[in-house]
Amino acid sequence: MPSDVLHVTIDRANGPESFEVPAYDNQTVLDVVSWVQQNADPTLSYRFACRVGMCGSCAMMVNGVPRWTCRTHVSKVTDGAAIHVGPLRNLPIIKDLAVDMDPFFDKWVAAEGVHHGGLTRDDSIAVVDEGSATRVEANAGIECINCSVCYAACDTVAGNADYLGPAALQRAWTLLNDAKDEGSVAILDAVSGDGGCHNCHSMGSCTLYCPNELDPMSAIAGLKRETAKNFFWRGR
Amino acid sequence: MKAPARAHPLWIAYIVHRLSGVALAAFLPLHFWVLAMAVSDPGRLDGFLALTEATLVKVAEFGLVFLLAVHMFGGLRVLALEWLPWRPAQKSLAAGAAAISFLIAGAFFLQAV
Amino acid sequence: MLGLRLYMAQRITALLMGPFVLGHIAVMIYAIQGGLSAAEILGRTQGSVLWFLFYGLFVVAVSIHGAIGLRVIAHEWGRVQGRALDVLMWGMGLAFFALGARAVWAVTFAGVVT
Numbered sequence: 268m269p270s271d272v273l274h275v276t277i278d279r280a281n282g283p284e285s286f287e288v289p290a291y292d293n294q295t296v297l298d299v300v301s302w303v304q305q306n307a308d309p310t311l312s313y314r315f316a317c318r319v320g321m322c323g324s325c326a327m328m329v330n331g332v333p334r335w336t337c338r339t340h341v342s343k344v345t346d347g348a349a350i351h352v353g354p355l356r357n358l359p360i361i362k363d364l365a366v367d368m369d370p371f372f373d374k375w376v377a378a379e380g381v382h383h384g385g386l387t388r389d390d391s392i393a394v395v396d397e398g399s400a401t402r403v404e405a406n407a408g409i410e411c412i413n414c415s416v417c418y419a420a421c422d423t424v425a426g427n428a429d430y431l432g433p434a435a436l437q438r439a440w441t442l443l444n445d446a447k448d449e450g451s452v453a454i455l456d457a458v459s460g461d462g463g464c465h466n467c468h469s470m471g472s473c474t475l476y477c478p479n480e481l482d483p484m485s486a487i488a489g490l491k492r493e494t495a496k497n498f499f500w501r502g503r
Numbered sequence: 504m505k506a507p508a509r510a511h512p513l514w515i516a517y518i519v520h521r522l523s524g525v526a527l528a529a530f531l532p533l534h535f536w537v538l539a540m541a542v543s544d545p546g547r548l549d550g551f552l553a554l555t556e557a558t559l560v561k562v563a564e565f566g567l568v569f570l571l572a573v574h575m576f577g578g579l580r581v582l583a584l585e586w587l588p589w590r591p592a593q594k595s596l597a598a599g600a601a602a603i604s605f606l607i608a609g610a611f612f613l614q615a616v
Numbered sequence: 617m618l619g620l621r622l623y624m625a626q627r628i629t630a631l632l633m634g635p636f637v638l639g640h641i642a643v644m645i646y647a648i649q650g651g652l653s654a655a656e657i658l659g660r661t662q663g664s665v666l667w668f669l670f671y672g673l674f675v676v677a678v679s680i681h682g683a684i685g686l687r688v689i690a691h692e693w694g695r696v697q698g699r700a701l702d703v704l705m706w707g708m709g710l711a712f713f714a715l716g717a718r719a720v721w722a723v724t725f726a727g728v729v730t
Binding site: 521524525527528531532534535536538539540541542543545546548549552555556568571572575578579582585586607610611614 | 627630631633634637638640641644645648649651652653654655657658678682685686689708711712715716718719722723726727
Binding site: 331332469470476488491 | 507511520586
């Protein structure tokens with residue numbers, strides 16, 4: 268039974284729109300948005316899939332903070348009984364709460380966030396030493412699910428359209444440390460360009476807001492360290 | 504599309520570094536211009552230097568020394584984070600940088616008064 | 617907007633300036649005791665190769681460092697880009713250097729040579 272009413276504001280194409288949504292004891296922000304779409308305005312557009320924090324498709328701005336709406340309890344974020352939901356920051360809006368993720372994924376590829384294999388099916392599988400320092404670095408960032416929360420949190424992305432952003436650079440760092448990946452030269456070149464890791468100001472919003480508790484800021488620092496080392500020793 | 508909440512220590516360290524840098528860059532041309540009077544117009548330079556006896560100017564000087572110190576120590580923190588193997592105590596380092604800056608600016612202020 | 621080379625130029629000049637800034641602050645604290653005067657400043661610096669090198673290198677480093685920093689801010693906050701951004705950076709850097717070199721020359725060798 269609804270114990271009270273939530274005052275929900277949703278940013279849409281024609282500006283913010285207010286809805287009264289029944290409040291329950293156990294309710295996520297995604298539940299609230301879904302209630303609006305199912306009971307108040309069927310034209311509301313938003314995106315979700317798994318509802319359990321695995322797919323990375325339901326991220327939105329909730330009271331000014333980028334979050335997975337499926338894993339955000341209303342009680343954790345309400346300001347009185349008010350919630351403000353908007354589309355993810357730093358990405359083009361398609362409609363209402365659905366943003367175009369293309370720039371985010373394009374930058375993922377531009378940072379060489381792709382597998383650079385050197386073996387064929389006839390070779391034996393590369394040996395991975397789970398205890399090595401590079402494997403520890405690679406493992407640290409491997410749980411990223413491309414939800415773009417860090418990208419939306421980053422003020423450097425907001426001011427610098429070409430900047431590759433925390434998620435793509437963290438993946439580059441992960442692959443650079445992966446014994447199975449042979450693209451180190453391509454990766455270091457990709458992250459040294461005009462939109463590369465050197466544009467980062469280490470303000471740490473990515474690390475602060477990552478729902479998976481990953482640490483892109485440190486990963487980017489690692490890329491800066493490697494590229495600086497290369498600059499000193501190899502002049503590139 | 505409101506910007507995310509920014510009141511966390513590292514974001515504040517970033518904005519302090521940026522604003523102190525802008526302020527120093529704005530002050531520098533004035534600083535150079537006045538110093539160059541040492542040869543072209545020493546009397547005028549002494550006129551400017553006499554201004555430093557005023558309390559208000561002393562407070563402004565304190566501000567400038569603080570900006571210089573906070574920019575340097577904050578910058579060293581960034582360099583340590585980027586080039587030395589990562590250490591997690593970033594927030595304490597940032598706070599320490601601000602504290603040392605304040606100490607140095609305070610020492611300068613006490614000498615100036 | 618900021619590639620590896622500009623980044624390295626900014627970080628290397630930053631490292632270089634660490635000792636300069638500490639030295640400069642120490643001189644300020646020492647010099648301000650008992651007030652400042654043109655004669656006092658010139659008495660310390662005039663004809664000194666050491667002060668010329670100290671502040672000369674300081675000016676070179678700060679010109680590079682400041683110009684690259686302002687480039688980043690002009691892009692992120694002022695939306696300046698492309699050729700205009702390069703022109704701004706070089707203009708700022710050369711202006712800093714010209715003004716700074718003039719000041720260093722004034723307090724070290726200007727009075728000695730002429």
